[in-house]
Amino acid sequence: MTLQVPVQEKQRLFADLLLRIGEIVFSSLLPREKLDFVCQLLRQSVAYYNWVGFYIVDLKAERELVLGPFAGEPTDHIRIKFGEGICGQAAETLKNYVIQDVSAEGNYLSCSIHVKSEIVLPVFHEGKLIAEVDIDSHVISPFSAEDERFLEQVAIRSAPLLAQIQQ
Numbered sequence: 001m002t003l004q005v006p007v008q009e010k011q012r013l014f015a016d017l018l019l020r021i022g023e024i025v026f027s028s029l030l031p032r033e034k035l036d037f038v039c040q041l042l043r044q045s046v047a048y049y050n051w052v053g054f055y056i057v058d059l060k061a062e063r064e065l066v067l068g069p070f071a072g073e074p075t076d077h078i079r080i081k082f083g084e085g086i087c088g089q090a091a092e093t094l095k096n097y098v099i100q101d102v103s104a105e106g107n108y109l110s111c112s113i114h115v116k117s118e119i120v121l122p123v124f125h126e127g128k129l130i131a132e133v134d135i136d137s138h139v140i141s142p143f144s145a146e147d148e149r150f151l152e153q154v155a156i157r158s159a160p161l162l163a164q165i166q167q
């Protein structure tokens with residue numbers, strides 16, 4: 001199954017979501033609760049965002065990510081070493097990864113047989129990698145430049161909160 005959402009529809013939806021994320025960020029909730037809400041909001045609002053989560057750089061481990069707030073099915077991948085899978089590669093290279101078809105990837109950690117595509121973006125705080133935004137989709141090729149730009153903004157707004165819950 002593939003899905004192509006028109007650019008203007010995405011732009012409207014993402015602009016609205018950034019406003020709502022701003023409200024969450026400036027609410028009186030705890031940092032962890034805010035990040036939980038952001039994940040839930042994205043998963044509920046974007047039809048092809050089937051799993052939405054943050055992986056956080058574990059300060060107590062050697063080059064390792066640990067699962068943070070997420071929305072969607074539980075995953076076996078609680079800890080991911082730098083270099084392993086899409087998340088680990090993003091941690092190592094500090095680049096965005098837009099994988100339109102995960103079946104074509106050699107270095108990929110599968111969470112579920114339903115996942116067909118994935119987008120991972122590094123999150124920076126005070127110039128350093130602090131976490132990643134990770135989205136899994138059940139359709140092939142759903143992501144466009146609009147998703148990437150939107151999720152970069154989500155990363156910027158989430159970074160101070162992620163710094164507060166990083167251990």
Ligand code: SME
Nearest residue numbers: 075085086087108109111
């Ligand atoms: N697929 C990811 C693992 C994390 S799950 O998608 C939640 C990867 O290859 O790094």
